[in-house]
Amino acid sequence: MNEAHETVAGPGPVEYIQHHLHNLSVGEGFWTFHIDTFFFAFGIAVLIGFVAKKIGDNLNPDNPTGMQNLLEIILEFVGQQVKDAFNGYNPLIGPLAFTIFVWVFMMNAMDLLPVDLLPWIAAEMGIPYLKVVPTANLDTPLSLAASVFMLVVIFNIRAKGGMGFVKMFLFHPFPASNPVVKIILIPFNIMMTTIEELSKPISMGLRLFGNMFAGELIFILIALLPWWIQFAPGGLWAIFHILIITLQAFIFMLLTVVYLGMANQVLEADH
């Protein structure tokens, strides 16, 4: 640890922190590709897919064991949330919420690995930078939020129809019975609804990103302490972080279901 600390940390704390917040990436500007973020997110996705396939192929209804029990509990939990928050039925919502919960949870949980461990191994293998937690990179939470946003738009159009979706933008937060007032209100309505709709995925993504980024940063700061005292704040923070990891995964999942549920509702009677 100490050795790793010295090799990785190099000159001083600022460089150490900056080094830890630096992605392994190729490309420039928008076309930058964060290899480490994508690698871990994709790796975890493959892991989840592998376990899902393995368990799904060997379902034992009478004597469920180990992983099947765990997945059944998560599935029932997610299913209950979907049932509570999503009116009507859509076969996609369940698996979507389940995948978000498990995937986000696993990606968040990468935070609990010793903050220097994987970067040190990578450094030994000649990889200069490694940012382990995919959700502490803005791209991952926003990609999930953007996917959800796309689904929200699709659900809106499916539930309300194309015209209904447009009407939602034209007349939504400030309805009026007088046609003249209605027309006057249209620009405000468009603005408000657009902000409302866009703020949903953005706040959802930023919330997850902010929590994970801050959590990781605190782990990095704790790693700057002398090695013999790190266990105290580090342990405490790790224990507390378990709560944050689960909570953020849960919130992300629940908000997805709630937003899609709202999108799935038919517009209340036209005024």
Place this chain on the structure above:
Amino acid sequence: MSITVTLFGQMITFGVLVLFVWKYLWGPMTTMMEDRTKRIADGLAASERGKQDLEIAQQRADQRLREAKQDAADIVNSANKRASEIIEESKEQGRQEGQRQLDAAVAEIEQEINRAKGDLRRHFINLTLDTAKKVLGREIDASAHNDIMNEMIKKL
């Protein structure tokens, strides 16, 4: 920190993962769990039905048992009655038989007495005749005075 092309990579990964999980885990697992729930519900319903059946059978058995007990009691009662009747009849018969035998005995005794009386009478007459013969000597002829003798016997 800015949005990069990684975002689209993640979106594709996400979409594929959702579809994969849907197809290989969520689908089979929900089906299995629904089946299991249904099976458990069926089992519980069956056990409930079985319990009800058992209760009905129990009631029926109790009913049968009560009836059988009643029947048995009735049979015992009638048997007792019959037995006492038979005893009464036997007693009556015995009494009658006794009476009959008593009567027969009395009649026999009467007969015996009468016969003894007759014998006695004959002996007495013979004795009297003998005595009279001895008294009268040889003058009285038994055959000549037989009708007088018989008349006397009758009077005796």
